[in-house]
Amino acid sequence: MSSLFEAAGLETEAPRPLADRLRPRVLDEVVGQDHLLKGDGPIARMRAQGRLASLVLWGPPGVGKTTIARLLAEDSGLEFEPLSAVFSGVADLKKVFERARARRAAGRGTLLFVDEIHRFNRAQQDGFLPVVEEGVVTLVGATTENPSFELNAALLSRCQVLVLKRLDDAALDDLIARAEDEMERKLPLDDDARHALAAMADGDGRYLLNLVEEVFTFQRETPIGRIELGRLLNKRAPVYDKSRDEHFNLISALHKSVRGSDPDAALYWLARMIEGGEDPLYLARRIVRMAIEDIGLADSAAIHAALAAKDTYQFLGSPEGDLALAQAVVHLACSPKSNAVYTAWKRAQKSARETGSLMPPAHILNAPTSMMKDQGYGAGYQYDHDVEGGVSGQDYFPEDMRDRPVFYEPKDAGREAAIGERLARWRALRRGKSPAGP
Template sequence: MSDLFQSAGLESDAPRPLADRLRPQSLDEVVGQDHVLGPDSPLGRMLAQGRLSSIILWGPPGVGKTTIARLLAEASGLEFHPLSAVFSGVADLKKAFEHARGRRAAGKGTLLFVDEIHRFNRAQQDGFLPVVEEGVVTLVGATTENPSFELNAALLSRCQVLVLKRLDEGALELLLQRAEAAEGHELPLLADAREALIAMADGDGRYLLNLAEEVLRLEPEAPLSTPELGKFLQRRAPVYDKDREEHYNLISALHKSVRGSDPDAALYWLARMLGAGEDPLFLARRIVRMANEDIGLADPTAIHAALAAKETYDFLGSPEGELALAQAVVHLACAPKSNAVYVAWKAAQRLAGETGSLMPPAHILNAPTRLMKDQGYGKGYEYDHDAPGGVSGQDYFPDAMKDRPRLYEPKDTGREAAIAERLARWRALREKRRG
């Protein structure tokens, strides 16, 4: 660790943040990641066999990606060469590769750690391929973004992706205990405030230790309560980027909660997204889609509620207009569900693509000219309003289509149950006329 400080221009005895002083010195000191570091885990087996392949560490901030990479280098006897994709370019990569080749020629290995590797563009990512394939470097990339979307398929095929977890309450509590041991006294917090401190970190170990360091400096006359703690500290901002994976994860959770008829969960995910700064009109558009896709004719008022919520938000803005979005979400979550029209539309699109340019039957074609009448246009057409019950039972599919498909099959929920009964009568009438 002293080497790291000297390389940064600091003396080894210079003041250091608590989070840095508590960096694990061995892999068994890393908390919350036993699923990738334990004896039976991927990394555990690699180290036991004396080999380390290139890997991508994917996880949220503050869970130990950099620390794990450094400790892997030590455990494998490799030189630790760190780079940040935020501050490095092609010249830095070439220099790192040349250095690694020189060490390899001397019989020594290099672990090239690339933080925020997803920030390199596709061409830069391709630059890793030959040095990884040749074994010039063992690449350890760290990313907070889904590698499937952000990294080249060719690079992913040469690396094993290991998912690091957000630190749970047990892991965060262990970090607090280590902080107290390092400082020689306990945090001046009541039990509920200690729980609130852990919640403020939102699974980020580094942020928790930074908060703990601030609390340890306070030296209040009596242990702090939760409200008192809130006066001094700020909750960590939720991890959320409106064009990244978390955006899609949360909107998927909202949509599926509505589809699953759980208004409580739906409100929670709506609040999470709005609280993180999501565009309310994006949410309004998605709510309209839910009304069409998942409710449809089971509750025809759902689409009106969704559109009314959008109009209300346009009129009121935030925060008042957000209540209209919440009301629409609850309406949709509590409504009877049917995707029958959605399924029917997809089937109709496939059928239209498969059948080409079949003509409608002649009896339902208009005949504005004598020639068209002579060709049989409109012959035999029956005006449905004049038929008993308002339905003639005529066939409206092309004559060349032998099978009459049933595209729309209403569910037996909500208003579609009554629609199903009517359609059954009308379909029976058409089948009777066809003989």
């Protein structure tokens, strides 16, 4: 079995990267994906049944997508035909399909592996449909992006989407142990540094092995500690793409942590996004939205705190201004929550669309001309400030709306609890004066 190193035309005696030397030779050697490969996992079931469906492998970098595809081809007796969507076009696809048809005519099958399949446009993705349907190829696509957003529905309907997980601590430890066996010596690290090395990989096995290989070059007689390791190695930038799926995942996590009143989780996700290079003013806009959507009148100071954080960041910039965003996030996470105004606005919009031709009641219309007065405009209007209690109880909905809707229902939280008590009195007053009665 030739390695990717050999496939590149290099001498087998030439030094090979540690990651290539440790590349799994059989599926049972793949780490971190037991939910797919073992027991009742979907790939395990396919192997047991002697069949292989077209697949989309979705997961972060360095978790084994390419390796699994290659080993599936070997396990199934199929020719492995790799293709990168980054470097390939329509002409390349046609050549691959022609070779696959020739193999099929000779009684051999093809596993077409397409790395970064989401990089193909919609028309190019449609090109896979006939060869998959006819069985010319078994397609295995790999993507780091959410297939629901990036792949055609027609292509997805012909493939089974399998989610690969980032490698957990146990899987990373296993890789380090395999590397030590391969090198026939232990890493020159103490326990804390060993854990720190795995943390630097952030679930990426390929990156971990690159780090391990670099550590093996250190000529040390005493173990290296965590702090010294940090100086010797450049920690990778957080895995975060502002324009792709991860952007939406992290902002969703931040928003839901605030909504769920967890300031610690909210600070974590805020830090993840800032460390990843997110535009802080984008975060400021989302923080303002959280104050309106999830806190509202339960804490009327929340919107002011959010806007102040935005203004402070614009005034100070990073890194000092980042603290203002953190302060606003903590304020919002610790505030009483209410989406009552948000919900009320949605209800009001729906009602407005359904009854958009109804006129306001005549008694609240201004009457600047005598003709309008003759038409009854303003007749019977009560000036609320002149009424005892400051609320007249008059009806302000269109007269033809017999059922007076209730849009705003305050939550029993924070400032809204008192608002709810006042509204209950005022609504009871209006019901008593309504033509429809209580």
